[in-house]
Amino acid sequence: MAVNRLGLVVHQARPTAVAGARTAHAWAAAHGIPCCELDVWRGDRPRRSAQEESAAAGHPDLVVTFGGDGTFLRGARIAAGNGAAALGVNVGRVGFLTEITADQVADALDAVHDDRHTVEERMLLTLRASRPLELPEGMDALLRYGRGPALPPPRVRPGSRPEQVGWGIPLDAVAVNDVVFEKLARDRQAGLGVYISGQLLASYSADAVIVATPTGSTAYSFAAGGPVVSPYLDAVVFTPVAPHIAFDRTVVAAVDEAVAVRVLPTSGRVAVSLDGQLRGVLEPGDWVAAYRAPDRLRLVRLAPTRFYHRLRDRFRLADSPAADPAPPFYRPRSPVPADLAHLRLPPAPGEPPEPGRGDRR
Ligand SMILES: NC(=O)c1ccc[n+]([C@@H]2O[C@H](COP(=O)([O-])OP(=O)(O)OC[C@H]3O[C@@H](n4cnc5c(N)ncnc54)[C@H](O)[C@@H]3O)[C@@H](O)[C@H]2O)c1
Numbered sequence: 001m002a003v004n005r006l007g008l009v010v011h012q013a014r015p016t017a018v019a020g021a022r023t024a025h026a027w028a029a030a031h032g033i034p035c036c037e038l039d040v041w042r043g044d045r046p047r048r049s050a051q052e053e054s055a056a057a058g059h060p061d062l063v064v065t066f067g068g069d070g071t072f073l074r075g076a077r078i079a080a081g082n083g084a085a086a087l088g089v090n091v092g093r094v095g096f097l098t099e100i101t102a103d104q105v106a107d108a109l110d111a112v113h114d115d116r117h118t119v120e121e122r123m124l125l126t127l128r129a130s131r132p133l134e135l136p137e138g139m140d141a142l143l144r145y146g147r148g149p150a151l152p153p154p155r156v157r158p159g160s161r162p163e164q165v166g167w168g169i170p171l172d173a174v175a176v177n178d179v180v181f182e183k184l185a186r187d188r189q190a191g192l193g194v195y196i197s198g199q200l201l202a203s204y205s206a207d208a209v210i211v212a213t214p215t216g217s218t219a220y221s222f223a224a225g226g227p228v229v230s231p232y233l234d235a236v237v238f239t240p241v242a243p244h245i246a247f248d249r250t251v252v253a254a255v256d257e258a259v260a261v262r263v264l265p266t267s268g269r270v271a272v273s274l275d276g277q278l279r280g281v282l283e284p285g286d287w288v289a290a291y292r293a294p295d296r297l298r299l300v301r302l303a304p305t306r307f308y309h310r311l312r313d314r315f316r317l318a319d320s321p322a323a324d325p326a327p328p329f330y331r332p333r334s335p336v337p338a339d340l341a342h343l344r345l346p347p348a349p350g351e352p353p354e355p356g357r358g359d360r361r
C-alpha cells in the first residue's frame with residue numbers, strides 16, 4: 001500500500017520507543033509523507049475518541065505503535081475505526097500483538113510502501129447498551145496511577161435511531177481483545193445475568209466476566225482459564241472470572257451470537273473495560289451487549305504469521321522434559337494433495353522464518 005499519511009503512537013516513557021518513532025519521522029520526511037503522533041498524553045487536555053484522534057491527524061492510513069501490547073491497542077483503536085492498517089513495533093515485555101523491533105522500522109516502512117507486505121484482518125467487538133456509558137467523577141484521578149489518563153466514555157454511534165430503543169444504544173467503540181465487566185468496589189461481587197443470543201446462560205456472582213475476540217483469547221481470557229482460539233477464526237469467547245458457585249467454563253459462541261450482560265438488582269457497580277481501558281461504570285438494571293463489529297482490524301504482516309510459534313515464543317511454552325525434542329514444522333516436500341489445498345499450511349522448505357524479535361525483553 002503506498003503510505004499517504006503516518007500516525008505514530010509512542011510509549012513516551014521508553015527511550016527505545018521514542019528513538020524508533022524518530023526513525024519513522026525521518027523516513028516519512030525522506031519520502032515526503034505527513035507524519036504525526038497520535039493519542040499524546042497531555043496534562044492540559046483529556047484524551048480523545050478514536051475518531052477525533054484520527055481526524056486531528058488527517059486520517060492516517062498507517063498507524064505504527066512503539067511500545068508493548070497496551071500501546072499497540074491504543075493505536076489499533078484509532079486504526080480500526082478509520083480503516084487504517086496497524087503495525088506494532090515491540091518495545092514492551094510481551095508484545096504479543098506486535099510485529100517488528102525498533103531496529104526494523106525503516107525496512108518495514110519501505111516494505112509497506114512498496115507493497116511487500118500482507119494484511120491480516122481480525123474481528124472486533126462493538127457495543128450496544130441500555131444507556132450511554134458514563135464514568136463517575138474522580139475515576140480518572142483514581143486510575144491515573146501508572147496507567148495514564150483515562151479515555152472518555154464512548155460516544156453514541158452516529159445514525160442511531162430512537163425507534164430501536166429496545167435494541168440498545170449503539171456505542172462508537174471497538175475492542176480488539178475484549179470487553180470486561182468487572183466488580184468496581186472490592187467488597188461487592190458483580191451480579192451479572194449473561195445472555196447469549198438472547199437466551200439466559202446463567203446468573204453470575206463473580207469478580208468479572210470477559211467477552212473476548214479470538215485475538216483476545218490469549219489475553220485476560222487466557223489468564224482466566226479460557227481457551228486459545230485461533231485468530232483466523234471469527235468467534236465470541238465468553239469467560240467468567242472467579243464465578244462463585246456457578247458454571248465456570250468458557251463458552252465459545254459463534255460470530256453471529258451476541259453476548260449481553262445485565263447488572264442484577266443486588267450487584268455492586270460494574271466497571272466496563274475495552275482492551276484494558278475503563279470506559280464506563282454500570283448500575284444495577286443496566287445492560288450491555290457485545291457483538292461482532294462491522295469493521296475489522298487490518299494488521300500489517302511482513303512475513304507469513306506462525307501464530308502457534310508466536311504463542312510458543314511469547315508465552316515461553318515449555319516442552320515436556322520427558323518428551324523428545326520435536327521438529328518445529330511438519331510439511332512433506334511433495335506437492336500438496338488436492339484435498340489439502342484449502343488448508344493453512346506451514347512454510348514450504350526454504351521459506352523464511354517469522355521475522356526476528358531482536359532482543360527479548
Ligand atoms: N489478569 C490479566 O492477565 C489481565 C487483567 C486485565 C487485563 N488484561 C489484558 O490486558 C489487555 C490490555 O493489554 P495491556 O498491555 O494494555 O494491559 P496490561 O499492561 O495489564 O497487560 C496485560 C498483559 O496481557 C498481554 N496482552 C495484551 N493483549 C494480549 C493478547 N491479545 N494476547 C496475548 N497477550 C496479550 C500484555 O502483553 C501484558 O503482558 C486487556 O485487553 C486484557 O485482556 C489481562
Ligand SMILES: Nc1ncnc2c1ncn2[C@@H]1O[C@H](COP(=O)(O)OP(=O)(O)OP(=O)(O)O)[C@@H](O)[C@H]1O
Nearest residue numbers: 011012013067068069070071092093094095147148
Ligand atoms: N507515555 C507514557 N508514560 C507513562 N506510562 C505509559 C506511557 N505510555 C504507556 N504507558 C503505560 O505503560 C503501560 C504498559 O505499556 P505497554 O503495554 O505498551 O508495555 P508493556 O506492558 O511493557 O508491554 P506488553 O503489554 O507487551 O507486556 C501502558 O498500559 C500504559 O499505562
